[in-house]
Amino acid sequence: xxxxxxxxxxxxxxxxxxxxxxxxxxxxxxxxxxxxxxxxxxxxxxxxxxxxxxxxxxxxxxxxxxxxxxxxxxxxxxxxxxxxxxxxxxxxxxxxxxxxxxxxxxxxxxxxxxxxxxxxxxxxxxxxxxxxxxxxxxxxxxxxxxxxxxxxxxxxxxxxxxxxxxxxxxxxxxxxxxxxxxxxxxxxxxxxxxxxxxxxxxxxxxxxxxxxxxxxxxxxxxxxxxxxxxxxxxxxxxxxxxxxxxxxxxxxxxxxxxxxxxxxxxxxxxxxxxxxxxxxxxxxxxxxxxxxxxxxxxxxxxxxxxxxxxxxxxxxxxxxxxxxxxxxxxxxxxxxxxxxxxxxxxxxxxxxxxxxxxxxxxxxxxxxxxxxxxxxxxxxxxxxx
Ligand SMILES: NC(=O)c1ccc[n+]([C@@H]2O[C@H](COP(=O)([O-])OP(=O)(O)OC[C@H]3O[C@@H](n4cnc5c(N)ncnc54)[C@H](O)[C@@H]3O)[C@@H](O)[C@H]2O)c1
Numbered sequence: 298x299x300x301x302x303x304x305x306x307x308x309x310x311x312x313x314x315x316x317x318x319x320x321x322x323x324x325x326x327x328x329x330x331x332x333x334x335x336x337x338x339x340x341x342x343x344x345x346x347x348x349x350x351x352x353x354x355x356x357x358x359x360x361x362x363x364x365x366x367x368x369x370x371x372x373x374x375x376x377x378x379x380x381x382x383x384x385x386x387x388x389x390x391x392x393x394x395x396x397x398x399x400x401x402x403x404x405x406x407x408x409x410x411x412x413x414x415x416x417x418x419x420x421x422x423x424x425x426x427x428x429x430x431x432x433x434x435x436x437x438x439x440x441x442x443x444x445x446x447x448x449x450x451x452x453x454x455x456x457x458x459x460x461x462x463x464x465x466x467x468x469x470x471x472x473x474x475x476x477x478x479x480x481x482x483x484x485x486x487x488x489x490x491x492x493x494x495x496x497x498x499x500x501x502x503x504x505x506x507x508x509x510x511x512x513x514x515x516x517x518x519x520x521x522x523x524x525x526x527x528x529x530x531x532x533x534x535x536x537x538x539x540x541x542x543x544x545x546x547x548x549x550x551x552x553x554x555x556x557x558x559x560x561x562x563x564x565x566x567x568x569x570x571x572x573x574x575x576x577x578x579x580x581x582x583x584x585x586x587x588x589x590x591x592x593x594x595x596x597x598x599x600x601x602x603x604x605x606x607x608x609x610x611x612x613x614x615x616x617x618x619x620x621x622x623x624x625x626x627x628x629x630x631x632x633x634x635x636x637x638x639x640x641x642x643x644x645x646x647x648x649x650x651x652x653x654x655x656x657x658x659x660x661x662x663x664x665x666x667x668x669x670x671x672x673x674x675x676x677x678x679x680x681x682x
């Protein structure tokens with residue numbers, strides 16, 4: 298088996314998690330890391346026996362890479378992605394795909410000229426039980442879809458002095474909570490139903506119109522704030538309520554928040570079908586709650602024998618040995634590399650989210666912003682209310 302040579306760009310919170318996951322995959326090795334914080338990059342590279350660079354350009358020039366992982370802040374996604382694609386490298390990019398829908402569309406166009414394998418780390422769909430829901434729907438075991446109800450709430454931006462680069466629209470985009478975590482609800486629900494979200498009606502909320510800005514160099518979720526630099530006016534949302542409609546007419550209600558005390562990474566999503574309901578909760582991600590009308594409800598535990606055959610490929614441990622968030626990220630990256638090795642990415646049927654799917658989610662996010670501005674439903678494709 299030819300070893301896949303990997304370059305990781307961005308060594309913050311998620312970059313570190315990518316490197317851990319890659320280390321678990323046979324036949325893949327991180328050979329280069331790039332980050333403008335060169336001292337940090339050097340320290341990480343040394344531990345991995347890799348080379349460190351302060352820029353993606355230098356990394357692409359000096360290394361013979363197979364795959365680039367883009368783990369930079371959102372404002373750098375397009376630039377790094379475009380460079381990797383043009384250099385003919387397979388690309389695994391963090392979500393949200395880009396700063397706005399225009400950049401997303403430009404990446405889709407670029408991939409037509411340079412058809413490399415491309416994935417966006419909308420990782421929750423890679424949980425074995427989410428895959429199981431997807432398979433049940435694909436096999437028409439659940440009957441007609443009635444409703445979707447989802448929430449993704451966190452508390453890490455709850456206080457006025459919680460600061461992060463995502464607060465600056467130039468770095469994080471015009472949307473914050475929706476782009477950062479709502480994107481996962483959109484992807485997971487679209488993937489399970491196999492249908493696109495085509496219209497939204499959203500209301501966005503800013504709880505702290507003014508926040509304190511800190512130096513904060515430790516990465517997302519770091520407790521150390523560093524030096525106080527002053528006040529900033531907040532323009533992107535702390536929370537949002539979103540009604541959404543899928544292409545088959547199914548309606549959804551989503552809530553996202555980064556200011557909900559005690560909720561750390563609390564994503565829940567429930568699908569109401571003709572024959573049953575299915576609910577998955579990220580913080581209890583080894584369980585699937587199955588609701589019935591006329592018989593006892595069930596809890597399905599993540600274990601290969603209990604899952605749809607295709608979903609069983611996304612779990613390694615026997616029942617009673619919990620798998621967690623890191624394991625799901627590992628499954629996502631493993632599946633991406635497998636599609637490179639087998640060439641299945643060329644046929645277009647892959648379990649992970651592609652750049653085209655990430656670009657559609659950017660359009661959903663922009664439709665939410667447009668809906669909030671006009672107070673009406675907005676069509677995702679046209680942006681018209
Ligand atoms: N899929 C998930 O569950 C998940 C979770 C967290 C973050 N993310 C996404 O990952 C991305 C990064 O977020 P994070 O939380 O790791 O941020 P972070 O602030 O912790 O880390 C970002 C890193 O990128 C580096 N960087 C900045 N500019 C760069 C450049 N030009 N070239 C190379 N490196 C550069 C920074 O120095 C820092 O080390 C964001 O787009 C975010 O939405 C995804």
